[in-house]
Amino acid sequence: MRRLLLLLALLAAGGTAAWVRYGLPPRVTIAMASQGTALEAVYATGTVEPVQWARIGPATRARLxxxxxxxxxxxxxxxxxARLDDRQARSLVAEAEARARFAADDLARTRTLVARDISARTTLDRAERDAQAAEATARAARQRLDDYxxxxxxxxxxxxxxxxxxxxxxxxxxxxxxGEPRPLRITAEVDEEDIARIRLGQRVLLRADAFPGQALTATVAQITPKGDTVRKAYRVRLALPDDTPLLVGMTVEANIVLRETPDAVLVPQAALVLPPAPRDASPSAPPAPPPGAPRQGHVWVVEKEVAQRRAVQVGVESPRNVEIRQGLRAGEAVVLNPPPGLTDGAPVRLQAAAAPPG
Structure with a gap:
């Protein structure tokens, strides 16, 4: 009996030593993959303006x-x-008209003298040229007077x-x-990296500081074919509905919707693990994915207190949630901030995530 008790004590001591040596399973925080709307959009800023409008300025420098x-x-x-101070311009008109009248009278006298063979024909030609020049000068002065x-x-x-x-x-x-108060439009600038994904008719979600929390929409109506080489952006016109509360001159933030998935799988941003970015862009390195292409990553899924590494395809990302396009179902438990050294198939201790504020 004493030998049996001693054997049990030795086994217990060995098990405790092994437990201390290898440690307890890591404690992880989990959250459930949910289902919601994923919205992929291109961000831009713009200004509200009338569709038909004109900026009017003076044609000359003067005092109003x-x-x-x-x-x-x-x-x-x-x-x-409006009218500008045109006193000097009127004086110039009067002077030009007086010269034109004098040239016209001189032309009439010269014609009489030529008709009576008193003056040469060349004198008449010179008088006609002088009269035409004086009249053109007077006409230009009168036209400049209208610029005031x-x-x-x-x-x-x-x-x-x-x-x-x-x-x-x-x-x-x-x-x-x-201009005309209605209809209105928004002139926005889209970065050249995103302009290839913009199409006519796409829905646009707007945000204006003057109307916080109010849902405002627009539609892509026009894309300027030539971009600004300095600002590296393209001008895009967004058509506004007639009942929009926006006013001319307001600045708005626009999100041009590229894709909207109402039943997307969403996980917290802390659950996603992405591969490290390459440090060098060598010629043998694979090319970077085009804008909007889904990225690859992985999450840790917990089933029966066992962590499993799951490769996923990442869609839209926001500061809070990430869309998982492939590799995960709604309702599965994922690990938040996976601890370093976590291996596939390792046991874990569970801890539910705290509810987000608000």
């Missing part, structure tokens, strides 16, 4: 003497909107006025914005 229209007022094509009237280039509503009587304005200045 009169502003004839106000904001929200409708104007017609050719209607005067700022006119509406098209029908529309005065959307904005930046003109005040007394200030000196020059040709680069914009005194008025004229």
């Amino acid at each position: 003497t009169e502003v004839l229209v106000e904001e929200r007022q409708r104007v017609t094509e050719g209607q005067p909107m 009237v700022v006119r509406a280039p098209t029908d529309g509503v005065v959307l904005r006025r930046d003109a005040e009587v007394g200030e000196v304005v020059d040709t680069p200045a914009s005194l008025f914005w004229v």
Whole structure:
């Protein structure tokens, strides 16, 4: 009996030593793969503007003497909107017209003298040229005088006025914005790496600081064929619905929807393990996947307190969740922040993930 008890004690001591030597199974935090909507989109920023509009500035540098229209007022094509100080221009017109009248009178006298054979024919030719030149100078002066009237280039509503009587304005200045309040559009810039994935008719989700939490949408209506080589971006026009609350001049953030999967498998970002990025881009290295191509990675799935390495295909990623396109089903348990040294088939101790705040 004593020998039996001694043998049991030795076995127990050996088992305890082995347990201490190899340690307990690692404790891991798990979360369940859920099902939700995965949205793949291209981000851009843009500005709201009318589809039909024009920026109006002066044709010459002068002082503003009169502003004839106000904001929200409708104007017609050719209607005067402002006047500039044209006193010097009027003086030039008067001088040019006086020279033209003198040249015309001289031409009439020369014709009479030539008809009576008093003057040579060459004198008449010179007088005709002088009269034509003087009349052209007067006509150009009268045309320049009209530059001192700022006119509406098209029908529309005065959307904005930046003109005040007394200030000196020059040709680069914009005194008025004229256009139609509806329809509106957004002019956005898309990075050249993403422009190949943009198509006409794609749905766009918008966010504006003036309307927080409100769902705003648009549609891709136009893609400029030539990009900006300096900013490395392409201009994209987004059509807005007529009932949009956005106003002209607002800045918005746009997400152009490329793909929307309503029943996608989602896991927390902490569950995904991606392969390390290559340190050198040698010619023998495999080419980088094109933009939008799914990436490869793996997760650790727990079944009956055993960890199993599972290769997965990664879809859309966000700061919080990751879409798993292949390799995982909704409802399976995955390890968050897998501990280093975890091996396929190793036992683990489970610990449920804390609920996210909010």
